[in-house]
Amino acid sequence: MSATTTRDRILDALQDILIEQGFSAVTLEGVAAAAGVSKGGLLYHFPSKAAMMEGLIRRLSDLAQSEFREAAESGEGVVRVFLRTSLPQSAEEADVYGSIIAALRSKEGMSEASRDLVRNFFEEWSRLLHQELDDPVLAETIRLVGDGLYLSAVVGLPQPEPEVLQAVMDRLIEQADAARKRTPGPE
Numbered sequence: 001m002s003a004t005t006t007r008d009r010i011l012d013a014l015q016d017i018l019i020e021q022g023f024s025a026v027t028l029e030g031v032a033a034a035a036g037v038s039k040g041g042l043l044y045h046f047p048s049k050a051a052m053m054e055g056l057i058r059r060l061s062d063l064a065q066s067e068f069r070e071a072a073e074s075g076e077g078v079v080r081v082f083l084r085t086s087l088p089q090s091a092e093e094a095d096v097y098g099s100i101i102a103a104l105r106s107k108e109g110m111s112e113a114s115r116d117l118v119r120n121f122f123e124e125w126s127r128l129l130h131q132e133l134d135d136p137v138l139a140e141t142i143r144l145v146g147d148g149l150y151l152s153a154v155v156g157l158p159q160p161e162p163e164v165l166q167a168v169m170d171r172l173i174e175q176a177d178a179a180r181k182r183t184p185g186p187e
Contacts, residue, residue, distance in 0.1 A: 007045045009035045011056050018056075018099035019092050023106070028052070053103060054114045060096075061117050068124055078132040079142055079176040082125055083169050086146035088153050098154040122147065135179040142172050 013034035017026055028049060032042040046052035071081035088094035103110050104118060125146070129139040145168065153159060160168065 006035075006037060006041065007055070010037065010042055010045055010052065011059055014052055014056050015096055019095040023099045023103040026053075050111045050114070053100075054111050054117070056096075057100065057114045057117045060100075061121070064121050064124070068128060071128055077176075077180070078128045079173060082129060082142065082146050083172065086149040087159075088150065094154050097150075098156075101151075101154060132181060133176060133179045134181050135175075138172075138175055138179050142176065145172065 010031060013031050014026065017030060017034060026049060028042055029039055031052065032039045035042065042052075046055055067081065067085060070076075071078040074081065076084075088097065100118065104115060126139070126143050129143050130136060133139040133142075149159070149165075159165065
């Protein structure tokens with residue numbers, strides 16, 4: 001069995017435990033059992049609970065990087081991609097991020113590197129929005145709306161009615177289209 005396969009199985013098991021039971025249920029023994037590896041095998045890849053959580057956050061960071069590339073390179077634009085991804089795409093995604101946020105808040109078993117990675121998710125979206133828009137207030141408004149929607153969904157707060165949410169998105173996109181930085185064309 002390859003190291004990558006074992007590492008991924010461990011991270012998959014960690015993610016499943018986070019989704020099903022939450023951060024407080026995560027133990028090295030429980031993750032090892034769920035992954036079908038010995039505790040020694042788990043410790044070979046992740047010497048601590050904090051290292052295991054950091055591994056999962058790094059994997060999620062890689063996924064976020066592909067969203068950032070899509071936002072920057074697609075014809076759709078950063079604002080549209082950001083707003084489209086401002087709600088978790090599944091209940092599992094909401095549960096994983098909810099558990100990560102809970103772990104960050106508890107300060108138990110989380111490294112500073114993990115905190116930095118999560119902070120970087122939010123900072124990169126902010127950077128991309130400011131890069132795309134001439135209006136820094138609008139860029140921050142869009143960021144705060146998107147972050148608020150995402151975090152509200154993750155912690156289970158009520159969401160706006162779908163038609164109201166769509167109207168908010170449409171209005172922000174309309175304003176963003178008007179405030180988009182223009183690249184100089186050929187003269």
